[in-house]
Amino acid sequence: MANLKETAKQFGGKKELTDLPEIPVDIEVRKDSYQKDGQTREYYYIELNGWKYTIRAEALEKIKTVITLRPQTTKIKFYKDDKGQLAVMPLD
Numbered sequence: 022m023a024n025l026k027e028t029a030k031q032f033g034g035k036k037e038l039t040d041l042p043e044i045p046v047d048i049e050v051r052k053d054s055y056q057k058d059g060q061t062r063e064y065y066y067i068e069l070n071g072w073k074y075t076i077r078a079e080a081l082e083k084i085k086t087v088i089t090l091r092p093q094t095t096k097i098k099f100y101k102d103d104k105g106q107l108a109v110m111p112l113d
Contacts, residue, residue, distance in 0.1 A: 036072045038080060038099040043112050044069070045096055046088060050076060083109040 023031075038044070044067070054063045065076040080099065087109055088094050096112040 036074060038074050038076075039101060039107070041069065041074070041099065043096045043098055046084065046094055079107055080109070083107060087111055 048067050048069070050065050050067055052063055052065055054061050056062075065081070066073045067076060068074075083099075084097060087097060091111050094111040094113065097109050098112050099107060099109050102108040
């Protein structure tokens with residue numbers, strides 16, 4: 022097992038959904054939980070290239086809008102709009 026110094030030197034930084042070039046809409050979504058303030062909180066995430074990406078409610082709402090308007094969508098891309106808000110676009 023590596024120590025903190027070695028781990029820090031190898032750390033590639035936090036990964037965000039907006040860092041991904043594309044996400045297939047049929048990717049498996051997993052559910053996990055953690056404890057905070059004595060309560061169990063659940064969250065959704067996907068795994069790509071060995072990284073876990075949290076899928077928040079805001080992201081799910083954006084995806085729902087895209088696939089409702091364009092049901093044939095198979096790939097999406099997240100990005101930040103000119104106001105810094107999360108946005109999604111179909112790629113196919």
